[in-house]
Amino acid sequence: MQCNLIKIGTSKGIRIPANILKEIDEPSSFEMILQNGQLILKPISSKHNRKNWGKAFKAMHKNKDDELLIDDSLDLDML
Numbered sequence: 001m002q003c004n005l006i007k008i009g010t011s012k013g014i015r016i017p018a019n020i021l022k023e024i025d026e027p028s029s030f031e032m033i034l035q036n037g038q039l040i041l042k043p044i045s046s047k048h049n050r051k052n053w054g055k056a057f058k059a060m061h062k063n064k065d066d067e068l069l070i071d072d073s074l075d076l077d078m079l
């Protein structure tokens with residue numbers, strides 16, 4: 001797909017068509033990478049950052065890897 005640069009204030013940008021944004025779940029931000037003369041945009045989706053946390057916490061509990069790192073009875077204000 002060909003696109004043109006557009007002026008945005010003192011910068012320039014591109015328009016990403018709505019159908020493409022919908023296909024990648026309409027991220028609000030992207031990681032921009034310049035690699036071998038090519039510009040790559042990788043979507044960063046904040047909607048799914050914690051998607052599998054529940055499974056991870058259950059696995060940690062099952063493996064007894066969810067113990068407190070700092071004793072809960074310790075009064076940190078006294079240190």
